[in-house]
Amino acid sequence: MFKKLKKHIFPIAKFFFDKYIVKDRNYTYEGITVQINEEVFPPKFTISTKILLEYIKPLHITGKNFLELGCGSGIISLFAASKGANVTASDINQVAIDVLKEASITNEISLNVVYSDLFENLSDQHFDYIIINPPYYPKAPQNDKERAWFCGEDFEYFEKLFAQLPQYISPNTWMILSEDCEIDHIKKLAVKNGLTFELIFEKSVVKEKNYIFSIQKS
Numbered sequence: 001m002f003k004k005l006k007k008h009i010f011p012i013a014k015f016f017f018d019k020y021i022v023k024d025r026n027y028t029y030e031g032i033t034v035q036i037n038e039e040v041f042p043p044k045f046t047i048s049t050k051i052l053l054e055y056i057k058p059l060h061i062t063g064k065n066f067l068e069l070g071c072g073s074g075i076i077s078l079f080a081a082s083k084g085a086n087v088t089a090s091d092i093n094q095v096a097i098d099v100l101k102e103a104s105i106t107n108e109i110s111l112n113v114v115y116s117d118l119f120e121n122l123s124d125q126h127f128d129y130i131i132i133n134p135p136y137y138p139k140a141p142q143n144d145k146e147r148a149w150f151c152g153e154d155f156e157y158f159e160k161l162f163a164q165l166p167q168y169i170s171p172n173t174w175m176i177l178s179e180d181c182e183i184d185h186i187k188k189l190a191v192k193n194g195l196t197f198e199l200i201f202e203k204s205v206v207k208e209k210n211y212i213f214s215i216q217k218s
């Protein structure tokens with residue numbers, strides 16, 4: 001019931017959210033500051049980014065090859081790089097790429113920032129960690145900003161991702177999803193490509209359950 005209600009509330013909430021984000025603001029985590037550009041997924045007002053940051057915090061990732069696929073503001077990538085990982089941050093949104101390159105300079109944290117549609121420009125690379133906070137509402141995105149939220153009417157984002165992922169998969173390939181999204185359908189699309197989901201972390205925030213899944217080859 002609450003879940004259904006939230007699905008209807010989302011477009012209204014998004015309207016007010018867009019109104020609020022009338023100009024760029026900042027988000028700071030562990031002394032790292034990123035700009036919240038209105039064209040880019042906002043880590044400040046959403047739960048998923050913070051859950052991933054807290055999940056990554058205790059990990060020993062020094063020297064590990066770390067990919068954040070769809071990095072948005074890049075706060076996760078910058079944090080992982082500050083912990084000594086060799087980070088690649090990729091996104092299909094050119095504004096996100098440009099803003100993150102600037103944040104890398106202002107925070108004096110080095111990382112590899114790549115414009116890429118999923119793995120298109122990341123071929124032949126090996127990653128020890130792959131972190132994905134995907135768009136999951138089933139609607140066609142009208143522009144790059146909406147790609148942060150909408151995965152296509154027929155879940156095209158996931159279809160394409162799961163077709164490419166088996167080539168790159170590592171023991172630490174993680175995806176965060178909310179109970180708000182159609183998890184069972186997304187899992188079925190993964191299974192079609194020989195992938196399975198294992199729940200490794202769960203957290204409820206404001207009555208919304210969030211899950212981190214490890215994705216593995218079946």
Ligand SMILES: C[S@@+](CC[C@H](N)C(=O)[O-])C[C@H]1O[C@@H](n2cnc3c(N)ncnc32)[C@H](O)[C@@H]1O
Nearest residue numbers: 041049070071072091092093117118133147148
């Ligand atoms: C929910 S946001 C997550 C942003 C960031 N990882 C975080 O946790 O704050 C999803 C991100 O995926 C990016 N994205 C969507 N489709 C993509 C694609 N086909 N290839 C690469 N990135 C994509 C969006 O531009 C957006 O930045």
